[in-house]
Amino acid sequence: xxxxxxxxxxxxxxxxxxxxxxxxxxxxxxxxxxxxxxxxxxxxxxxxxxxxxxxxxxxxxxxxxxxxxxxxxxxxxxxxxxxxxxxxxxxxxxxxxxxxxxxxxxxxxxxxxxxxxxxxxxxxxxxxxxxxxxxxxxxxxxxxxxxxxxxxxxxxxxxxxxxxxxxxxxxxxxxxxxxxxxxxxxxxxxxxxxxxxxxxxxxxxxxxxxxxxxxxxxxxxxxxxxxxxxxxxxxxxxxxxxxxxxxxxxxxxxxxxxxxxxxxxxxxxxxxxxxxxxxxxxxxxxxxxxxxxxxxxxxxxxxxxxxxxxxxxxxxxxxxxxxxxxxxxxxxxxxxxxxxxxxxxxxxxxxxxxxxxxxxxxxxxxxxxxxxxxxxxxxxxxxxxxxxxxxxxxxxxx
Numbered sequence: 503x504x505x506x507x508x509x510x511x512x513x514x515x516x517x518x519x520x521x522x523x524x525x526x527x528x529x530x531x532x533x534x535x536x537x538x539x540x541x542x543x544x545x546x547x548x549x550x551x552x553x554x555x556x557x558x559x560x561x562x563x564x565x566x567x568x569x570x571x572x573x574x575x576x577x578x579x580x581x582x583x584x585x586x587x588x589x590x591x592x593x594x595x596x597x598x599x600x601x602x603x604x605x606x607x608x609x610x611x612x613x614x615x616x617x618x619x620x621x622x623x624x625x626x627x628x629x630x631x632x633x634x635x636x637x638x639x640x641x642x643x644x645x646x647x648x649x650x651x652x653x654x655x656x657x658x659x660x661x662x663x664x665x666x667x668x669x670x671x672x673x674x675x676x677x678x679x680x681x682x683x684x685x686x687x688x689x690x691x692x693x694x695x696x697x698x699x700x701x702x703x704x705x706x707x708x709x710x711x712x713x714x715x716x717x718x719x720x721x722x723x724x725x726x727x728x729x730x731x732x733x734x735x736x737x738x739x740x741x742x743x744x745x746x747x748x749x750x751x752x753x754x755x756x757x758x759x760x761x762x763x764x765x766x767x768x769x770x771x772x773x774x775x776x777x778x779x780x781x782x783x784x785x786x787x788x789x790x791x792x793x794x795x796x797x798x799x800x801x802x803x804x805x806x807x808x809x810x811x812x813x814x815x816x817x818x819x820x821x822x823x824x825x826x827x828x829x830x831x832x833x834x835x836x837x838x839x840x841x842x843x844x845x846x847x848x849x850x851x852x853x854x855x856x857x858x859x860x861x862x863x864x865x866x867x868x869x870x871x872x873x874x875x876x877x878x879x880x881x882x883x884x885x886x887x888x889x890x891x892x893x894x895x896x897x898x899x900x
Contacts, residue, residue, distance in 0.1 A: 517814035522672035533713040534670035545636035558604035607631035649819025677736035679719035681748035729760040737786035747795030776863035777803035796863035824897035833857040835884035846872040
């Protein structure tokens with residue numbers, strides 16, 4: 503079996519970025535991946551402006567700490583004032599352009615206005631409460647590198663320099679199907695020995711979070727012929743095929759022989775718990791990932807292995823590995839496993855981590871109860887008070 507790091511490296515080295523770039527509205531680019539670096543064509547702010555509601559003044563006129571200055575003009579945001587005459591002040595509002603001649607702003611709380619005159623009860627310094635032109639972004643600066651996955655803050659930054667459209671990679675086309683004659687869809691009668699197909703809902707939602715175009719081939723009969731037929735069909739127009747179930751070595755597990763017949767397997771079984779039977783290969787021009795059928799195994803292996811692989815296919819170049827945090831274990835885990843374990847845990851009020859009581863690969867409630875996982879290396883027992891490596895689900899869900 504490959505180690506976790508070996509499996510990640512194998513998948514990373516095989517990944518190739520999808521071809522195809524399209525221009526999309528910045529308003530519609532959330533979750534997409536930039537194909538080209540974006541450069542600002544302007545300074546931000548575009549001009550010196552005020553950070554506060556108050557009065558624009560000349561510092562030299564306010565040296566006394568109680569200067570009385572006639573208010574010569576009023577400058578709201580979006581308006582341009584005239585040059586500030588010596589011995590006067592301008593009423594100014596947040597975001598408004600600093601008038602020529604002024605070299606400081608005094609916030610209104612430090613002033614008293616009466617009968618057209620403002621008493622400045624403060625001795626300002628040059629530049630006080632003034633945002634300088636280009637203080638945030640300089641004209642010609644790269645604001646977003648290629649390979650950036652666009653979130654709300656990146657879209658706001660692009661809009662702040664006037665970018666109405668952005669060049670992004672096309673969406674990844676992913677085919678999914680699920681094997682197992684025992685699988686039943688919610689809403690249908692549950693026959694003896696049958697189970698509801700929870701993995702279909704989990705995996706589809708995870709793919710939607712990653713901005714993929716999904717083709718769902720549903721539940722495929724547990725036969726080698728049916729499995730091969732769907733593999734051939736899904737390989738024709740997709741970048742990635744993901745299956746759930748049927749990757750073990752039982753008589754009814756047809757994924758492995760089907761992939762080997764239609765393409766090739768580059769990886770099968772890794773030293774991870776939950777999720778040992780994880781398969782990776784290619785069918786035609788499409789990559790193939792076979793997830794385990796147990797719901798927690800499927801969920802964890804998707805987050806840890808499939809998510810970074812998908813991000814690489816999309817052209818993401820930053821933040822591929824989730825951030826992990828050193829935390830205190832408020833639990834014991836005395837029996838070390840030879841595989842890398844991902845233990846479902848949650849934060850407690852004391853700033854430590856508590857473990858879900860049942861770590862079975864079929865207990866899906868642990869993924870809802872938990873805040874993340876402890877990435878526990880092979881052969882490592884945990885005693886209460888030990889420092890452990892904690893990966894929050896929030897790092898893995900986008």
